[in-house]
Amino acid sequence: MGAWRVLEQRGQGSYGAVYRVEKGGHPEEGPFALKLALHLNDPRFEREGELLSRLQHAGIPRLVERGTWEVQGGGGFPFLVMEWVEGVPLYEWAAQQPLTSRQALKFLAQVASALAATHEAEGVHRDVKGDNILVRTRDAGAVLMDFGSAYYRRARVLTHQFPPPGTPEYQSPESQRFQWEARHQPSARYEAQPADDLYALGVTAYRLVTGRYPPALDMRVTEQGFEFFQPPWIPPETLVSVSPELAEIIQQLLSDEPSGRGTTQEVAEVLEHLARTAGPQADHLITPLPAQSNPVQPLRPQPSRAEAPWLAMTALVYLWLGAWWMNEGHVPAPGKVQQSQTHEQRDGGTVGLGEEVLSSPAPVRLLEPGVGGMLLDIPKKPLPGQRLPPCVKYTVELNGACWVPVRDAVPPCSASMYEWKKACYLPHVDPGRPSTSDAP
Known part of the structure; x- marks a missing residue:
């Protein structure tokens, strides 16, 4: 491809593939990363390249070249060439x-510094997470990667509908509330701010030290419809032996109010200061504390082939039942939520520079009225929209309706499940029912 010789493919995402390349005739200059669009004339690459061209920071890959691989018939595939960063994703490291x-404070300080440079250039990364942070092999420095979801002021708008770019588990409370409140406004668009990146950095820090996500914002079904439900805050220092300085800055970054997180430059300076001056406990290894009422839970493993159908059906249950309630008009405008956060789920993951994640909003968990930690027994009658017998494979008939048994789940069931004879179930919603969308 022009002056660049491809050595190997190193990853592929939704919109681009990443190749390890060297400059033709100058292999001594070292390898570079070439990110090639998968779609003709993809405007995302123009936006990503423009923002990277404004950034000169040790914690951000340096843009070397941008262009288009022309093809016969007109048009071409945009590409970007950046410095090659040899390293390991933060969570994996x-x-x-x-x-x-x-x-941890040093890593976070370096990422915050890279974000400060991005925000100074009027950009927002919009997908800060451990999988988009590489720990550089040569010096253990943290490098913020993958600006495919990034946006800068006055850039061309490419996403005209929900969900906004990014990864659901890292979305800020204000982003989640906007998506909910504007769900019936097709033209509504969430304008990401630096505070969104800081919140995502807080989620990254919480998961880095505890191995789990902060308490998740849920929805519950009441007699009036859906409403937000915020579980209690679980301080990281109650789960692992983290230093008080690190615990305090994590809580600040996860503040419900954007102003409570501080400015990006302030956060970067505070983190750098704490990395130098934190007390002796900061040099102790972070280890799980003795089992408590909220023990540290490991990240969920990838499902096996045998488990995949069950998980897929569970996802369909959520989607169809949630869509039915919203389309039927049973959803009232929610009130103010206290410190909304994200679901504890495993990241879908990205492949370095090659991935741009445009995911769905944080999944909705359905809770029955007046229920705390566990749900009621299987209801006597089918739920609205629930599939009726004959039931399909992977489901069972209970009380005249079809239910999905949740494999390996035992009572007390989670808040999204029903209990019957010492097992946990989810309602199977019939995808074949007619549309209940409002009339135009």
């Missing part, structure tokens, strides 16, 4: 070796 609070 932390899983391979011991981590101290001081090391």
Whole structure:
């Protein structure tokens, strides 16, 4: 491709593939990363390249060249060439070796500094997470990767409908509330701010040290419709032996109010200061504390082939039942939510520079009225929209309706499930029912 010789493909995402390349005739200059669009004339690459061209920071890959691979018939595939960053994703790095609070503070300070440079250039990354942060092999420095979802002021708008770019588990409370409140406004668009990146950095920090996500914002079904439900805050220091300085900054970054997180430059400076001055506990290894009422839960493994149909059906249940309630007009405008956060789920993951995640909003968990930690027994009658017998494969008939048994789940069931004879179930919603959308 022009002056670049492809050495190997290193990953592929939704909109681009990443190749390890070298400059033709100048292999001594070292390898570079070439990100090639998968779609003709993809405007995302123009936007990503423009923002990267404004950034000069040690924690951000340097843009070397941008252009288009022309093809016969007109048009072409845009590409970007950046410096090659040899390293390991942050979460993977932390899983391979011991981590101290001081090391975590240093990583977070370096990412915050890269974000400060991005925000100074009027950009917003919009997909900050551990999978988009590489720990550089040569010096263990943190590098913020994958600006495919990024946006800068006055850039061309490419996403005209929900969900906004990014990864649901890292979306800020204000983003989640906007998506909910504007769900019936097709032209509504959430304008990401630096505070959104700071919140995502807080989620990244919480998961880095605890191995789990902060308490998740849920929805519950009441007699009036849907309403937000915020579970209690679980301080990271109650789960792992994290230093008080790190615990405090994590809580600040996860503030419900954007102003409570501070400015990006302030956060970067505070983190750098804490990395230097934190007390002796910051040099102790971060380890799980003795089992408590909220023990540390490991990240969920990838489902096996045998489990995949069950998980897919569970997802359909959520989607169809949630859509039915919203389309039927049973959803009132929610009131103010206290410190909304994200679901504890495993990241879909990205492949370095090659991935741009445009995911669905944070999944909705359905809770029955007046229920706390566990749900009621299987109802006597079918739920609205629930499939009736004959039931299909992977489902069972209970009380005249079809239900999905949740494999390996045992009572007390989670808040999204029903209980029957010491097992947990989800309602199977019939995807064949006619549309209940409002008339135009």
